[in-house]
Amino acid sequence: MQGSGRSAVFPSYESFLGIVTTMIEQYAKFMKMASETRWRGDVASLNYIETSTLWRQEHNGYSHQNPALIGSLMALPKHSIRLFFPADANSAVSVMAHCLRSKNYVNLIVGAKAPTKVWLDVEETERHCLAGASVWRRYSTDDGMNPDVVLVGIGVEVTHEVVAASAILRNEGVRVRVVNVVDLMILGQYGHHPHALTEDAFNSVFTADKPVFINFHGYPKEVAALLFGRKSNGNGSRFTIHGYEEEGTTTTPYSMLRLNHATRFDLAHEAVLKVAVDQPDHPIATRAHVLGSYWKHHLREHEKYTIEQ
Structure with missing residues (x-):
């Protein structure tokens, strides 16, 4: 427990952690004030783990779908808050090891x-988690060089759809760069958080001018708020x-993605339309509408199948 001087780990259903939001906020504010004193030493970080997240609460239903804690923590003192979205088991282990070694944070x-x-x-994975985000070259076109579009995953299920969308687009001749973000706060304007990327570093990952399609675990407004101050935005x-x-x-699990327009087909559809508009001479331009219609039909067939079953 925290009072013993050891690391505190608090796993919970994602929707239930909202119950203790005010306690987390109080602790973060206490840590801010404590850091401003000379006599108080470092303490182990307080680590919250959200599992049973909204994307897999299809069995409990709408009442158990709530990622609001992310936004609540984003509003707290920046030097004491860290938000991580490991996309697989290896990155989860790496992130957890980092958090257990850290001091003076709410993770x-x-x-x-x-x-x-x-x-x-x-x-x-170790390099990826240290960087906070990276280009996943093996799932990109030519290691991510000269992309037509950038696809970004932040979270588990949504990243799976990003990788699948990349495969669909690459098969249709669209050049794709796949990026995964594990440390959410790198996206914010440089200087607003200790982990925020410089503008040059940001553009080296996300490009300076290509269309970017982000699939995020929580509310889109949270990412939009972080990107607001970026020059390249x-x-x-x-x-x-x-x-x-x-x-x-x-x-069903996949219906949750479909209902929230976070499937591979939603991403691919928007991507080909954007490429067709931005690059009218691109080979995909004459097929964008046909492909998009097919993918929308595929989602409609999935909806009918789900209802019938």
């Missing part, structure tokens, strides 16, 4: 409790953010 780790695909090997049209739209019920 939030958001992840799935069900078995999932492992995307990177151990060495790749321009008027905001370069980044399209998918995430939880407060659409849910007791249904």
Whole structure:
């Protein structure tokens, strides 16, 4: 427990952690004031783990779908808050090891409790988590060089859809760069959080001018708020953010993604339309509408199948 001087780990259903939000906020504010004193030493970080997240609460239903704690923590003193979204088991282990070694933070780790695909090997994972985000070259076109679009995953299930969307687009001749973000606060304007990337570092990962499609675990507005101050964001049209739209019920796991427009087909559809508009001479331009219609039909067939079953 925290009072013993050891690390505190608090796992919970994602929707239930909202019950203790005010206690987390009080502790973060206490840590801010404590850091301003000379006599108080370092203490082990307080670590919260969100499991049974909204994307796999299809059995309990709408009442158990709530990622609001992310936004609550983003509003707290920046030097004491860390938010992590490991996309697989290897990254979860790396993030947890870091959090248990850390001092004076409130760490939030958001992840799935069900078995999932492992995307990177151990060495790749360590470098990825240290950086906070990286280009996943093996799932990109030509290691991510000269992309038409950038696809970004932040979270477990949504990253799976990003990788699948990349495969679909690459098969259709669209050049894709896949990026995964494990440390959410790197996205914010440089100087607003200790982990925020410089503008040059940000552009080296996300490019300076290509359309970016983000699939986020929580509410899209949280990522939009972080990107607001970025110079390369321009008027905001370069980044399209998918995430939880407060659409849910007791249904199948994939239907949760479909209801919130976070499937591989939603991403691929928007991507080909954007490429067709920005690059009218691109080979995909004459097929964008046909492909998009097919993918929308595929989602409609999935909806009918779910209802019938």
